[in-house]
Amino acid sequence: MARLNILRYPDPRLHTVAREVREVDERIRRLVDDMLETMYDAEGVGLAATQVDVHERVIVMDTSDSRDRPLVLINPRIVEASTEMAVNEEGCLSVPQIYDRVERHARVTVQALDRAGEPYELQAEGLTSVCVQHEMDHLLGKVFVEYLSPLKRDRIRTKMLKRTRDELQRMR
Numbered sequence: 001m002a003r004l005n006i007l008r009y010p011d012p013r014l015h016t017v018a019r020e021v022r023e024v025d026e027r028i029r030r031l032v033d034d035m036l037e038t039m040y041d042a043e044g045v046g047l048a049a050t051q052v053d054v055h056e057r058v059i060v061m062d063t064s065d066s067r068d069r070p071l072v073l074i075n076p077r078i079v080e081a082s083t084e085m086a087v088n089e090e091g092c093l094s095v096p097q098i099y100d101r102v103e104r105h106a107r108v109t110v111q112a113l114d115r116a117g118e119p120y121e122l123q124a125e126g127l128t129s130v131c132v133q134h135e136m137d138h139l140l141g142k143v144f145v146e147y148l149s150p151l152k153r154d155r156i157r158t159k160m161l162k163r164t165r166d167e168l169q170r171m172r
C-alpha cells in the first residue's frame with residue numbers, strides 16, 4: 001500500500017468530474033487500499049478519488065469511533081434522500097483546518113459497489129449521511145466551500161494559497 005498525495009483547494013484538478021468505474025479489478029482494489037491508508041493516515045472520515053487526482057467514481061469512508069469500519073463506495077448513486085435537511089459543520093482533507101456549516105439531506109440511501117465489485121445499499125444518517133453527500137460532491141468536482149458565501153470562499157482561497165506558499169518557503 002502507499003500513501004497518496006492529497007490535492008489542496010484551490011487546485012483546479014479538484015473540479016474534475018469523475019467517470020464511472022468500468023470494472024472493479026486489481027487496479028481499482030489497489031486504489032481503494034491506497035486511499036484507505038491515506039485517509040486513516042490523515043485522520044479523515046472520508047476521501048474521494050478526485051482528491052488524490054484519480055478521476056474515477058471511488059470513495060472510501062470510516063465514520064466509526066473505533067476507526068475500524070472502512071466503507072468503500074464505487075459508482076455510488078443516491079436513490080433516496082430525505083426532504084428533512086440538517087446543518088452540520090464540515091471539514092475536508094483538501095481544505096485543512098477550515099470548518100464551516102453546510103446544509104444537506106438528513107438521510108440518504110445510496111447504492112454502490114464494494115471492494116469486491118458486489119452491489120450493496122447503504123442507509124446513511126448523521127455523520128455518515130453528511131460524509132456520503134460531501135464525498136459524492138467531490139466526484140462531481142465540487143468542494144464544500146462552494147456552498148459558502150463568495151466572500152467566505154475568497155477568504156479561504158487566500159488563506160490556503162498563503163499557507164501553501166509559506167510551507168514551500170519553509171522547505172527551501
Ligand code: NI
Nearest residue numbers: 091092093094
Ligand atoms: Ni472533502
